[in-house]
Amino acid sequence: MGSLEVPAQGSETIKVPTAHYEFGANFLDPKLMLIGRVMTDGRLNARVKCDLTDNLMLKVNAQLTQEAHYSQGMFNFDYKGSDYRAQFQIGNNAFYGANYIQSVTPNLSMGTEMFWLGHQRKSGIGFACRYNTDKMVGTLQVASTGIVALSYVQKISEKVDFHRFPCV
Secondary structure (H helix, E strand, O other): OOEEEEEOOOOOEEEEEOOOOEEEEEEEOOOEEEEEEEEOOOOEEEEEEEEOOOOEEEEEEEEEOOOOOOOEEEEEEEEEOOOEEEEEEEEOOOEEEEEEEEEOOOOEEEEEEEEEEOOOOEEEEEEEEEEEOOOEEEEEEEEOOOOEEEEEEEEOOOOOEEEEEEEO
16 A cells, blocks of 8 residues: 655645554464454565474564565574573574573572674673562563663562563
């Protein structure tokens, strides 16, 4: 569909966006999820989540467009052990990422994340920790990109939580 061109005074033309619709289909199974959307502007969005084993999962996210260099794709491989999780990511534009989180105690988890953007020659590394009890959750994140974030959630009652939004 795109834009509708409306003549204006003088030699100018005003572009007015027209309505966009999408057609979608979903397939859900205990071990497989497929979600697809086609937009009126020609974009295709697709998501796949497949449990390869009880511990290994594959996730694929893609957006295909008619415009050059705007299509995106990302593959995630997630592995969860009894007290840890690991994820490896591969995406277009030479994106590579990995993260790992380990339970140190029943209440404390610590982890790290790293990425490499090959085409942009950028990389980053981050560290995080999470402390939780039955009444609260607190997190801390520090990254080489300059991000420092704290968050806190306190359970006040069965129906009420107090959230302290991330401090950056």
